Amino acid sequence: xxxxxxxxxxxxxxxxxxxxxxxxxxxxxxxxxxxxxxxxxxxxxxxxxxxxxxxxxxxxxxxxxxxxxxxxxxxxxxxxxxxxxxxxxxxxxxxxxxxxxxxxxxxxxxxxxxxxxxxxxxxxxxxxxxxxxxxxxxxxxxxxxxxxxxxxxxxxxxxxxxxxxxxxxxxxxxxxxxxxxxxxxxxxxxxxxxxxx
Numbered sequence: 182x183x184x185x186x187x188x189x190x191x192x193x194x195x196x197x198x199x200x201x202x203x204x205x206x207x208x209x210x211x212x213x214x215x216x217x218x219x220x221x222x223x224x225x226x227x228x229x230x231x232x233x234x235x236x237x238x239x240x241x242x243x244x245x246x247x248x249x250x251x252x253x254x255x256x257x258x259x260x261x262x263x264x265x266x267x268x269x270x271x272x273x274x275x276x277x278x279x280x281x282x283x284x285x286x287x288x289x290x291x292x293x294x295x296x297x298x299x300x301x302x303x304x305x306x307x308x309x310x311x312x313x314x315x316x317x318x319x320x321x322x323x324x325x326x327x328x329x330x331x332x333x334x335x336x337x338x339x340x341x342x343x344x345x346x347x348x349x350x351x352x353x354x355x356x357x358x359x360x361x362x363x364x365x366x367x368x369x370x371x372x373x374x375x376x377x378x
Contacts, residue, residue, distance in 0.1 A: 182231045182298045189222045190285040190292070196222075197282025204275045212278065219281060234298035235319050238328065255284070295319075303329070304336045 200215035229248050236244035259280070263269040268277035296315035303312040312332070316325045350356055 182227065182234065182301050183292060183295065186227050186231060187289060187292055189227060190289040192218055192222050193285035194282045194289065197279045197285070201275050201279025201282075203278065215278070231298055234300045235295070235315075237320050238331070299328070300332050300335070303332045304339065 196215040196218035199211050199218070203209065203211035203215070229245055232244045232248055233241055259277075261267070262280065263277055268274065268280070296318045297311070299312045299315045299319070302308045302315055309329075312329065313325070316328060345353065351360065
């Protein structure tokens with residue numbers, strides 16, 4: 182999880198650099214390439230997953246909702262910064278385009294000091310000692326055996342569950358309506374007024 186986030190941050194910094202240099206290079210194609218790179222990055226789902234996995238169970242819902250809050254706040258700050266009086270002027274818009282690299286740079290510098298997520302260490306790597314160390318680092322000293330037992334139960338459940346590929350998921354009739362709802366919600370999220378809010 183952490184390595185994937187770090188790689189995504191590098192991708193975002195490269196994308197921000199490309200967009201920031203588009204005016205100097207006199208190339209609108211660089212903006213298209215940079216926006217495409219931002220679009221294919223996995224930052225949003227990875228953040229939700231990492232934040233949810235490193236949070237204690239009693240704070241997990243709150244931690245996941247803060248990710249959505251900061252995502253919406255970022256969109257609002259971007260729109261406010263894009264006003265002509267701020268960074269939306271003829272001379273400053275390259276800085277506005279490159280500003281998406283700033284949060285990625287901050288995370289690239291700070292994330293190495295955070296541990297890998299405990300469920301990932303235990304379920305995918307089989308590293309029980311690393312899991313305990315990560316839990317102590319994240320949640321402090323104390324008795325955390327109940328959380329480790331929950332992760333072990335989830336691991337046992339995953340062994341009996343068949344993981345479907347994207348193509349298999351699309352062909353499975355039992356998941357068809359859920360898939361339709363998710364696709365429609367995701368496709369129309371820009372029309373819901375979140376930017377205005």
